[in-house]
Amino acid sequence: MEKKKTAKNTPDKQAVMNFEKALKELEEIANSLEEGELSLDESIRQFEKGMQLSKFCRLKLDEAERKIEILQKGEGDRTIRKQVDVDSESGEIANDDDMQGSLL
Amino acid sequence: MTNDSTQQKVYSVSEITRSIKRLLEGRPDLNNIWVKGEIFNLTFHSSGHIYFSLRDDDAVITAVFFRYANRSLDFKPREGMTVHALGSITVYEKRGSYQINVSLLRPEGVGDLQRRIELLKQKLAKEGIFDPARKRPLPFLPRRLGIATSPTGAAVRDIIKVALRRFPNIQLVIAPAVVQGADAPVSIARAIEELNRPEHDIDCIIAGRGGGSFEDLMPFNEEIVVRAFYNSRVPVISAVGHQVDHPLCDDAADLAAPTPSAAAELVVPEKKELADEVDYYRLRINNSIQSLLGRHGDRIEAVTRLRIFRDPYEIVNRKEMQLADLANKMLISLKDAVASHKNALQRIPDLRMLIEKLIMSRKHAFLMAVRALEQLSPLGVMQRGYAIVLDEAERVIRSIANTGIGRTISVVLSDGSLECNVNSIQTGGYDGKEKDGKKHS
Numbered sequence: 305m306e307k308k309k310t311a312k313n314t315p316d317k318q319a320v321m322n323f324e325k326a327l328k329e330l331e332e333i334a335n336s337l338e339e340g341e342l343s344l345d346e347s348i349r350q351f352e353k354g355m356q357l358s359k360f361c362r363l364k365l366d367e368a369e370r371k372i373e374i375l376q377k378g379e380g381d382r383t384i385r386k387q388v389d390v391d392s393e394s395g396e397i398a399n400d401d402d403m404q405g406s407l408l
Numbered sequence: 409m410t411n412d413s414t415q416q417k418v419y420s421v422s423e424i425t426r427s428i429k430r431l432l433e434g435r436p437d438l439n440n441i442w443v444k445g446e447i448f449n450l451t452f453h454s455s456g457h458i459y460f461s462l463r464d465d466d467a468v469i470t471a472v473f474f475r476y477a478n479r480s481l482d483f484k485p486r487e488g489m490t491v492h493a494l495g496s497i498t499v500y501e502k503r504g505s506y507q508i509n510v511s512l513l514r515p516e517g518v519g520d521l522q523r524r525i526e527l528l529k530q531k532l533a534k535e536g537i538f539d540p541a542r543k544r545p546l547p548f549l550p551r552r553l554g555i556a557t558s559p560t561g562a563a564v565r566d567i568i569k570v571a572l573r574r575f576p577n578i579q580l581v582i583a584p585a586v587v588q589g590a591d592a593p594v595s596i597a598r599a600i601e602e603l604n605r606p607e608h609d610i611d612c613i614i615a616g617r618g619g620g621s622f623e624d625l626m627p628f629n630e631e632i633v634v635r636a637f638y639n640s641r642v643p644v645i646s647a648v649g650h651q652v653d654h655p656l657c658d659d660a661a662d663l664a665a666p667t668p669s670a671a672a673e674l675v676v677p678e679k680k681e682l683a684d685e686v687d688y689y690r691l692r693i694n695n696s697i698q699s700l701l702g703r704h705g706d707r708i709e710a711v712t713r714l715r716i717f718r719d720p721y722e723i724v725n726r727k728e729m730q731l732a733d734l735a736n737k738m739l740i741s742l743k744d745a746v747a748s749h750k751n752a753l754q755r756i757p758d759l760r761m762l763i764e765k766l767i768m769s770r771k772h773a774f775l776m777a778v779r780a781l782e783q784l785s786p787l788g789v790m791q792r793g794y795a796i797v798l799d800e801a802e803r804v805i806r807s808i809a810n811t812g813i814g815r816t817i818s819v820v821l822s823d824g825s826l827e828c829n830v831n832s833i834q835t836g837g838y839d840g841k842e843k844d845g846k847k848h849s
Contacts, residue, residue, distance in 0.1 A: 323548060323549045324548035324549065327682070327685065327686065327689075330686065330689040330690075330693075331689055333689070333693055334689045334692040334693050334696070337692070337693055337696035337697065337700070338692060338696050340696075340700065344700065344704055347696075347697060347700050348697070350693075351693055351694075351696075351697040354689070354690065354693040355690070355693070358686050358687075358689060358690040358693075361682075361686040362683065362686055364549065365549075365679055365682055365683055365686075366577065367551070368551045368552075368577050368578060368579055369577055369579070370572070370576060370577045370578065370579065371579040371580070372568065372579075372580045372582070373579070373580070373581045373582065374559060374581075374582045374584065375581065375582065375583045375584065375599075375602060375603075375608075376584075383602055383605075385581065385608070388582075390568050390572070392568075392569070392572040392573070392576075393569070394565060394569065395564070395565035395566060395567070395568035395569030395570075395572070396565055397559060397564070397565075397568070397582075407583060407584060407585065407595065407598050407599055407602055
């Protein structure tokens with residue numbers, strides 16, 4: 305288990321991981337507000353937090369920009385990433401002679 | 409024993425065939441048995457049934473592989489191919505023939521392969537490679553998905569199609585691999601390793617291929633591939649299309665999917681669903697706060713009715729007015745103080761006059777006193793004709809006793825004095841009658 309940790313945790317990656325937490329917290333806030341046990345002050349604080357979280361979540365969903373890349377054998381040990389077009393209906397990669405074959 | 413047919417029992421063909429059928433089909437050693445042979449006279453019937461014969465050097469048996477049974481076939485049988493057929497011997501009465509009714513067909517060597525796989529599985533299991541406890545959860549929201557498969561196969565198309573449908577702005581990185589043949593194991597392992605490199609920034613990997621024969625899927629049973637799945641630092645999903653036996657890599661992966669498109673469904677969330685969920689919570693939170701504010705409406709209204717909220721400048725204005733008031737009062741009292749001092753100052757000349765007056769009156773009184781004094785002065789008396797008589801020692805002689813005959817006296821008049829000698833002395837006082845030049849002496 306220890307040996308299989310993710311390669312790195314860039315801040316960006318960390319933020320993506322937090323989407324799940326944010327969504328969970330959003331759900332908890334919705335539940336606790338509906339229970340109505342909170343004071344007015346606390347309710348308003350929770351409301352504001354919920355609004356922030358929902359904004360964060362929507363932001364996270366739209367954050368990435370669609371990009372399809374294919375790895376190609378570069379010089380020596382290097383590989384290069386090449387952006388390709390795909391047909392989202394069929395999943396077909398726009399034909400490009402370079403893309404055939406494998407990394408071997 | 410006789411050859412006379414009239415004296416012995418005569419069986420119909422059907423009867424005898426039924427006997428044979430019962431005999432053959434009832435024997436356990438002819439039921440559900442593996443038979444090895446080479447295929448010939450292979451026919452794919454339009455009904456979906458497959459007919460062929462199996463032979464070895466000395467014998468032949470016909471075989472039938474019905475449609476319902478051959479659906480599980482994971483390779484294409486060919487003329488001359490040596491196969492293992494699992495089946496039972498049946499008798500086809502209409503033709504008076506027996507045959508093997510096949511339920512499973514495998515190319516020869518598969519049995520050996522399966523034994524090899526089983527051994528590898530035991531070895532890797534001892535190493536803990538298939539330990540369910542080490543399986544990691546998939547990322548909730550993968551941003552960059554790695555795909556290790558053939559760039560031209562159906563698998564990559566299925567994954568792309570499903571991934572983009574579910575999450576239109578996802579990023580995909582395809583690591584092309586050979587998924588069939590001798591080069592496949594190394595190629596697949598290499599593709600998984602490559603996707604693990606940090607510069608590709610991958611959240612999750614799908615590795616696999618579409619369905620195929622047992623032999624086609626064999627690379628995913630190879631040790632190097634299974635280890636590549638195990639060693640992946642990025643969570644990896646096995647996506648090898650299969651119907652019967654699952655490949656070994658399934659057990660080493662963090663998650664096993666039955667097909668490539670299923671793998672994409674499992675790891676790529678439906679963006680719209682997530683967005684709807686966020687909006688749903690947002691709406692609930694909004695509704696809750698609205699109703700809460702409604703319940704607290706009166707209190708809030710009461711609060712907002714406070715003057716400070718209605719007119720926040722009111723307090724400032726009031727304080728400003730107070731300040732102006734105080735300033736005003738201060739100014740006035742200052743003016744008063746100045747004025748009173750000014751009055752006091754103005755009263756000073758009167759004082760001088762008073763003093764002057766006082767001085768004048770004192771001066772006058774003094775002059776009067778001086779005049780009165782002048783009246784009383786001996787000089788004044790002398791002007792009226794009186795003189796002062798002094799003895800030789802300049803002492804005033806008030807009595808005749810103070811002098812004697814022959815002594816010198818000075819008679820002081822207002823304008824000078826006389827030196828006189830006393831010639832005689834008479835007693836008795838002066839009657840006041842003035843005799844010209846007459847002296848009492």
